[in-house]
Amino acid sequence: MRLTVNNQPIEIDADPDMPLLWALRDLAGIKGPKFGCGIAACGACTVLVDGAPVRSCSLPVGAVDGDVTTIEGLPEGNTLHVVQQAWLEMQVPQCGYCQAGQIMSAVALLEEVDEPSDADIDDAMSGNLCRCGTYPKIRAAIKQAAELKTKLGA
Amino acid sequence: MSRLAMIVVLAAISAPALVSIGAARADGLSEWATIHKVFSHPRCANCHVEDERPRWSGDHYGGAGMHGFNIKRGTDGSGFGNPGQRCAVCHFEANSGKPHGPPGAENWHLAPAEMAWFGQSSALICAQIKDPERNGDRTLEEVADHVRSDPLVAWGWNPGPGRQPAPGSAEETYRALLRWISFGAPCPGT
Numbered sequence A: 001m002r003l004t005v006n007n008q009p010i011e012i013d014a015d016p017d018m019p020l021l022w023a024l025r026d027l028a029g030i031k032g033p034k035f036g037c038g039i040a041a042c043g044a045c046t047v048l049v050d051g052a053p054v055r056s057c058s059l060p061v062g063a064v065d066g067d068v069t070t071i072e073g074l075p076e077g078n079t080l081h082v083v084q085q086a087w088l089e090m091q092v093p094q095c096g097y098c099q100a101g102q103i104m105s106a107v108a109l110l111e112e113v114d115e116p117s118d119a120d121i122d123d124a125m126s127g128n129l130c131r132c133g134t135y136p137k138i139r140a141a142i143k144q145a146a147e148l149k150t151k152l153g154a
Numbered sequence B: 001m002s003r004l005a006m007i008v009v010l011a012a013i014s015a016p017a018l019v020s021i022g023a024a025r026a027d028g029l030s031e032w033a034t035i036h037k038v039f040s041h042p043r044c045a046n047c048h049v050e051d052e053r054p055r056w057s058g059d060h061y062g063g064a065g066m067h068g069f070n071i072k073r074g075t076d077g078s079g080f081g082n083p084g085q086r087c088a089v090c091h092f093e094a095n096s097g098k099p100h101g102p103p104g105a106e107n108w109h110l111a112p113a114e115m116a117w118f119g120q121s122s123a124l125i126c127a128q129i130k131d132p133e134r135n136g137d138r139t140l141e142e143v144a145d146h147v148r149s150d151p152l153v154a155w156g157w158n159p160g161p162g163r164q165p166a167p168g169s170a171e172e173t174y175r176a177l178l179r180w181i182s183f184g185a186p187c188p189g190t
């Protein structure tokens, strides 16, 4: 089976029913997306398929129809994505386990909404749980990323 | 003809007609009862809400509640959720095979708010179904076809592990709708 992940074609030998997360982590060695719940209830495994966020623990790899982007695919060369830059500036992570998923959802939100309000952020991010309670920093970092994005015209 | 005689004559003419109208209404209402059991079932009603929030209700939910994760209809009113959290983040083309995993079907989304069924009376749901302004501008025959052929509607009878399916089948509901229509599509309490 052939997938495109982070602009790279990859060949994997997977049962089509295997969750995309398993294929990424165990077969392709792409460990950014995390396993938290396996039932689309925590957001740790969030990746993008053709730019749209999906919970990769619950999407069968055989049903993937498009290019997959994981957090490893966000930087352009040595330049971090604006959302990653904002995350660094605001020092968002605590343990870090949920953060790859948080960032992927934030990227998706900012693709659609240039200047998200608190309500927009709540509406977009409530499926991404954080046991460490970094929510206020996530909110601040999304706003920071929105500003950065506008400034850079990214 | 005396007034009394006229009443007797009129009653004699119209009684059979009245009996048959009454019988058709009773038969129609019995078909509607079958249809209503489907429409008011959690598998159907949970996503036919008048507000912004799909519901989680049904046998294994331990009471009706809002869908988790602050899931909403969508600020664009589309029924497909909000930026960053569209329904399709979790709801794919097929059911997750895991207990409590996300159910899936093509085109997963909330029904428009004017098609509200959740918590509504049978009479109100019936009136809604018959009103083109609130049924997607469909004739009743088109409503029946929609029930028979729409993949998202069909999900109600194939809801994935641990979820109670809607009663009967799409085909049985379609046939009940056709019979209800043939009996004049009566609504309870009207």
Ligand code: FES
Pocket (backbone or CB within 6 Å): A034, A035, A036, A037, A038, A039, A040, A041, A042, A043, A044, A045, A046, A055, A056, A057, A058
């Ligand atoms: S691991 Fe996929 S949502 Fe929790």
Ligand code: FES
Pocket (backbone or CB within 6 Å): A093, A094, A095, A096, A097, A098, A099, A129, A130, A131, A132, A133, A134
């Ligand atoms: S930073 Fe620890 S779970 Fe979110």
